[in-house]
Amino acid sequence: MSYQALYRVWRPQRFQDIAGQKAITQTLRNALVQEKTSHAYLFTGPRGTGKTSAAKIFAKAINCPNLKDGEPCNECETCRSITQGQLNDVIEIDAASNNGVEEIRDIRDKAKYAPTSADYKVYIIDEVHMLTTGAFNALLKTLEEPPKNVVFILATTEPHKIPLTIISRTQRFDFKRIGIRDSCERMKYILDQEKMAYQEEALTVIARAAEGGMRDALSILDQAISYGDDTVTVENAMSVTGSLTQELVLDYFDAIIQHNTEKGLSLLQNILAEGKDSSRFVEDLILFSRDILVYQQAPQMTDLLEGANVDEGFKQLSQTISANQLYEIIAILNDTQQEIRFTNHAEVYLEVATVKLTQLAIAQINNAAAETPSVNENTQIERQKITDLEKELIQMKKQLQEIAKNGGTPQPAKKAPKSVNKPGNNQFKANTTIIYKVLSEATKENLAQLIDIWPDLLNMLSVTQRAIMKASTPVAASPDGLIVSFEYDILCQKATNDTELLEAVSEDLRRLVGYSPNMVCVPSEQWPTIREQFLKQNKDLLKKRPVKKSSSTSIEQHETATATANDYEQENLASLESVLPETEEEETIVTEAMELFGKEMVEVKED
Template sequence: MYQALYRRFRPKNFDEVLGQNHITTTLKNQILRDNIGHAYLFSGTRGTGKTSVAKIFARAVNCIDSQDGNPCNNCEVCKGILHESIMDVIEMDAASNNKVDDVRELREKVKYPPSRARYKVYIIDEVHMLSTSAFNALLKTLEEPPKHLIFILATTESEKLPQTILSRCQRFDFKRITTEDIIKNLNNICNEIDFKAEESALKLIARNSDGAMRDALSLLDQCVSFREGVLSYEDVLDILGIANNDLIFSLVDNIEDKNLEESLNILDNIIQNGKDINQFIKDLVYHFRNLMIAKTSKDSSDIIDLEMETVKRYENQAKSLCLDFILKSIQILNEGENQAKWSSQPRIILEMMIVKLISLTDEYSLEERLDRLEEMIQNGNVNVEEKNREIQKKTVERPYEYKEQKIEKSKIKKEEKKEEVVEIVDDGKDISFNEIKDKWPNILKEIKSKRVSTQALLKEGEPLSYENKMLTIGYGDGFGFHKQALEKDHNREFIEKTISSFFNKNIRVKFVMTNSIEKKEVKKNNEIEKMTQEVVDFFGKDLVRIKK
């Protein structure tokens, strides 16, 4: 009868266990020094060797001819445990024996000494599945077990175990097996079963096993049945339902170029070829993870476990992408992956994610937006008349990238000529705030005739007050960008000169952010001032005295 590869090549001693030297060394030393505990907890992700190490340990503590802490696997006790003819090593699945009655039955059995071995060993797999009452029933036995008894508890979710159980066990955390160790082991197994496979094919299997040797061997088992000759990279792609790397690179390029139609065509091609949608989403997450590493790491080849040629492709693609875009893309894909798992229409979820990713290509951080737009305004490298509406609509809550558009040098020179230096002569007359407010549209026209870009920013503001030759202009929520841009020296000075020239008065300008309450207060003061001025105009200055 055929035996699965993960069972056939299960490690027989501690030295054959992959990637868990921190555990196997400790256990071997305990056996050599006869310092064996009564309860052990093996925790870690699936396929990392928890049950295998438990079985090796059960043989090692009972072996008649132990060799450097390893079981000999040749003595009658080792052979009896391997062939399950000795009943002193008991495996119990807590998922199907999780009731309190099951644990009570176990407590009755552990009282009896082993029949042929030195220790009676209970291996309880998926122990986190036990009920609360079952844990309570097990607690006393774990605390004071018979001298001949050893408990080995295995779990993938140790956080679900009560602290009372954890505190009574020696805990060993199993690490994920590295891709290098998995590939090395796969090569050894292929040589032993006389099966040929390309190195790239084995690397793909290793990456998709997610650090679990058992998963890698199960995938290899599928591939062995699929191909009699040499197993190629494309064969593994077909078996696992994974999209070709070239397709994913092409998809991301189209997302960056905002080419929605071509992006959806690539998706349709992938799905029509029978690729698994949930697997493809995982591949996309992995792709953007590699882009993140390539964007942020000095030597990404140390972290991205791929061929150097592929790493270079990631680095080149990452150069044209914003880090903020990459991070948000990973977030969107992770959320979409969770939705697609439970959706009856995962394709629609995937297509929605692609649309969201394309919309993300416009988004940048506020700081980057300010720096870009400020630089373009100063250099004259932006067509402000065409972008005027966009500047009004785009608020700080949704910063966008503005594409640079060069203006002809002749136009720039014309604007510079219009901004001639005008000497301000104070005519000595007082001006009121209401007069400034009435003339405000004319002031905006004057500024627009000289510098359109500044007028586009200024028109979103509103004059609030005028006192001691200081004009205060307020901006509401969402227009903080306009305020910051106008506070730059070259913009503020230009506005002050234009307004001062308009009224023949040296006027300074201040920009503030206002809320609805402040605006109401200012409007109220303005109305009072307006009414006062009307009274003065009607009766004359000599007859009116204003009290403050």
């Protein structure tokens, strides 16, 4: 028999063989054991993550007479026939080439007939998003009122192209990108069964190049095996994928830190001379920079690293290079990555990037001084705080004295805004005008919808764009605008200045939700203050509404008026109820009545 690719030979035959999708496989197994299966399923996710394999395993399990713990036996005649694709009751259809109305009508008509040899007739429609509008309409009625003993499994990589009427009639399972660790474990198992020698570091290189696809990982593994004569080594994996060894990356970063342009250009020429791919070179540098940042912030969470090996060289580099330098490096590499996509002379842009990187005018000693204030600076900050508090106390005493002279009752003093003077504080300033406009039109439904699809949006972005947006959260949304909070000011500023990123977010949102709001960036530290100021401004406008006065106004009537005002306020600010905080000061009913109607119009009745 001729040789078969690894991904065909080792296609999963049980749910437990599917790598990296434990939540999905466990749910399907439990549904089979409890006999609570649905009539229609929708499997979505990137390519090579196990959607079609899971559909075939489900078709075997639901028809297997020897089902055990939700797993098919793979030994009975039914299981073997499904594995070989010979069972007439399990029909697999490629929607890319059978996307017309007639094909779906044929499925609808044949689905009415009972299965011939199995308990259930299973239709697996792959790449279902390729169906035409008419075909979807023909399928809709069947999904709404399915025949008995018929199960539909729809698989797609682009769920946003499927009508919501179809999605609502299915159980949806989102297959995620397979992590590096899960990919490596699966490849180890296969190589052990094939009795082939390998190095674990080589499998990490392959898994990282596969970008979350198990099928891609096995295809690259096949190439590495052929390249290395049935042996998988780090060198072979690097050659097949065009990746860099960590030693080369560390040498390149050493040239950046030492501002040694000559060494950096020499390393670049050697790397390109070995046939390394330019795009892969930039991608590896960006991911390595990201790994250093993660390790600096959370050294104990090494499982978050994308593939860097935490050796002595890596630890020493993480202690030497600063976060600000890494921000600059990622920004330069991101620009270079975009430029080399549309040129035939990628090496020129790589040389320019190397010169920029090795001439960064950010010294480690200056960064340390800027990040850690001296003892004298700390003393000055404390003294300034004490002076501000003394001024605030003096001002409060004067206000109390004036109120006492006028015979009035002292009102609770409003809290002065906190001001902390930090040396060299040059934080990003959010555009409050645009933010206020978005908040005035924001709805709770828009925000909930965008929060739900936010992980899918990040997966659609490029690696560098995803690095910028990873620490972001949508906090308010309208049909035309989206406010996103960033944990770090520098990432917020980069996102605001990155026109291509803003356009990509808007376009991807159009694909996911059907409309394309413009993204506005705001630092997470500034967001509570901005939204509180917006709420106060809107409440002030509500209090200024004309209210019809009456000489017999009582506390009971005031409560009615207050309730009406509150209803009006909720009606106009319903879209903000999930994002705007409550005000810090709550006045009593009597005080509110005096402000609304005047002291002479309010009569206080004692119970």
